[in-house]
Structures are given as structure tokens and as C-alpha cells.
Amino acid sequence: MAHGHARPILLGLIGSPIAHSASPAMHEAAAEAVGLTAHYQLVDVPGADDARLRTLLSSLAPIGFAGVNVTFPYKERVLPLLDDLSPGARAVGAVNTIVVRNGRLNGHNTDTTGFARALTQAFGPSPEGPVALIGAGGVGKAVAVALSHFPGLEVRLVDADPAKAEAVAALLDGHAALRVCRRVEEALEGARGVVNGTPVGMLPDRGTPVPFALLRPGMWVADAVYSPLWTPLLTEAARIGARTMTGRELAIHQALDAFALFTGREAPACAMERAFDRAVAPLAA
Structure with a gap:
């Protein structure tokens, strides 16, 4: 496939504990479904203080991230460290999706x-x-x-x-x-x-x-x-x-909305559903 040579879109998740996250599977499958390549990196940082969190966020743009999701326990703590908040994220006072654009960090809430x-x-x-x-x-x-x-x-x-x-x-x-x-x-x-x-x-x-x-x-x-x-x-x-x-529906729908923000592309729900089910099946056993 020709697009295999394109540099993968770099995405990630910041939180802890996140080893069981289905996000990598969902976003990588969504990218494939729309003809893109994505690499979704788990960034597991337990107990980060604000200084460590700030350092981490300030490194996203230089490393080349297109965006990251944020989960427990940092959804509220990242707020003051971002350049911009969507009206939704501001209303909630929590961010689960950060879009990196031109070196700026824009917070959204797709939960x-x-x-x-x-x-x-x-x-x-x-x-x-x-x-x-x-x-x-x-x-x-x-x-x-x-x-x-x-x-x-x-x-x-x-x-x-x-x-x-x-x-x-x-x-x-x-x-x-x-x-x-x-x-x-x-x-x-x-x-x-x-x-x-x-x-x-x-x-x-x-x-x-x-x-x-x-x-x-x-x-x-x-x-x-x-x-x-x-x-x-x-x-x-x-x-x-x-x-x-179950949490399956929220997980899939927040990921679909986040993927659209990260890439500007609407991914088919079925691609994320299949990826979620494969990722979570071992946990259900």
C-alpha cells in the first residue's frame, strides 16, 4: 500500500494506570479504515506533579504528536497548562482530548x-x-x-x-x-x-x-x-x-469524536467497535 511510506500520525494517551486501554487499537484501526497510518503511544505517568505534567505537555509538539487523549488522574489537572479550550471543555472543566496544532495545545472534551x-x-x-x-x-x-x-x-x-x-x-x-x-x-x-x-x-x-x-x-x-x-x-x-x-459505548463514541478532532476525518464506527472488542476480549475471559 502506497500510504505505508507516509509518516504515521503520532497519537497517544496520558494517564495512569492505562495498560488495559483500548485506545491504541481503536485509533490505529480508525486510521487504517480511512487510509491513514497512525501510531498510538501509551504514556503511563503515575503520580506526576504539575511541573512534570507541564514538561510532558510541552514536549508533545516538538516530538511530533498530532494529539493525545488524557485520562485519569489528569483530565482536570491539564486545564491550566493548555493554550486553548473548546467551549465544551471549558464548560466541563475537564479535558480528555488535546489537539496539537502549530505548536499550540487545544483542549476538548469528547466524553x-x-x-x-x-x-x-x-x-x-x-x-x-x-x-x-x-x-x-x-x-x-x-x-x-x-x-x-x-x-x-x-x-x-x-x-x-x-x-x-x-x-x-x-x-x-x-x-x-x-x-x-x-x-x-x-x-x-x-x-x-x-x-x-x-x-x-x-x-x-x-x-x-x-x-x-x-x-x-x-x-x-x-x-x-x-x-x-x-x-x-x-x-x-x-x-x-x-x-x-457498558463502558464500551462511551469508549467508542468518545474515541470517534477524538479521532475526528485529531485527523479531520470521520472514521467508521464499525472499525473502532471491532478494534475495541478485540482489545477488551482478553479482559472478559
Whole structure:
């Protein structure tokens, strides 16, 4: 193939721990599907302070990165280190996609767009509420903003750190029916939907962000975690007959949106879906 000689587009992921990430497989497959070559590098940096993070980001352009994704625990911490933020990233206060253009770093948030699309595909154009949202960190904030785009949907937000939840409520003040709850039990009282926006349930953790006794068959339950695909929360939800959405949908949709920002090309969803399933299959075994 002639395009094999072209220099590959260099992409990456900054975060930790990220060994199980499906992003390399998804982005490289998406590139191949549109006739490009991409190399997607995992940049696993545990416990980086702001100085180390700044050094890392300032090296992206000189090394030749077209863009990088950002994941836990740096989605919020990269904000002040970027040259520019999209309105969406500014609204969320978190970045999961950085586009490198002419030496400048532009922050975006495709968790928001990706989650909204995934949710409507799984549960229809107007998901039933109230929705209990667990977690007000990087992913939780993106989900809160995504949910705020559904008119009249009541969101009840819980975080182990109530100040974080209050900050998200302030951020969305006037844009959404968002209520901060102190306890998960309170958030789930009469709730129709549940979203886990925390890393609880991500391997090696086998915990659940929601006590199983609070789940009901009529609910829909979504998880942002995809390693494992079937977290303890989703396994129990499915067992009692609730409708479920795994982290697969969010992972694929945020990656599709990020790839479009990185390359200016729309990748076919099926290419990313196949790549995700291949990458994650060993984890499910």
C-alpha cells in the first residue's frame, strides 16, 4: 500500500494506570479504515506533579504528536497548562482530548459528546429520570454536562467529596435540574437511571459504587468503566433485569469524536467497535 511510506500520525494517551486501554487499537484501526497510518503511544505517568505534567505537555509538539487523549488522574489537572479550550471543555472543566496544532495545545472534551450519543443509542432519545450520577471527577463532570443537554432530566449527583459535587452544581446552575445528594441512598430514592462516573469497579477493584440492594428491575444502569466490561454493578443490574450500558459505548463514541478532532476525518464506527472488542476480549475471559 502506497500510504505505508507516509509518516504515521503520532497519537497517544496520558494517564495512569492505562495498560488495559483500548485506545491504541481503536485509533490505529480508525486510521487504517480511512487510509491513514497512525501510531498510538501509551504514556503511563503515575503520580506526576504539575511541573512534570507541564514538561510532558510541552514536549508533545516538538516530538511530533498530532494529539493525545488524557485520562485519569489528569483530565482536570491539564486545564491550566493548555493554550486553548473548546467551549465544551471549558464548560466541563475537564479535558480528555488535546489537539496539537502549530505548536499550540487545544483542549476538548469528547466524553461529553460521546456519552450523550452512547446514551441515546442505548436508551432512546429521552432517557428516563431522575438519574443518580455517582462521581463528580473528570468523567462524572462530563456526564453531568451531557445529561444537562436532555431537557427536564433531573440529575442527582453524589461524590465522596461533597465540595466537588457542589462545584459541578454551581457550574451547571440554571442549565440543568441538578441536585447534590450527600449519600448514594438519597440519590437512588425513586431514580430511574444510574450512571457510575467513578473508577470504582475498574480492575483490580471489585467494589461497587452503588449497594446492590438499591437497584431495581425498572432502572437503566450505565458504567463508564470498561475494564472489565461487566463491572460488579452492571453484572448485578443485568441479573435483576435492569437495562444496562457498558463502558464500551462511551469508549467508542468518545474515541470517534477524538479521532475526528485529531485527523479531520470521520472514521467508521464499525472499525473502532471491532478494534475495541478485540482489545477488551482478553479482559472478559
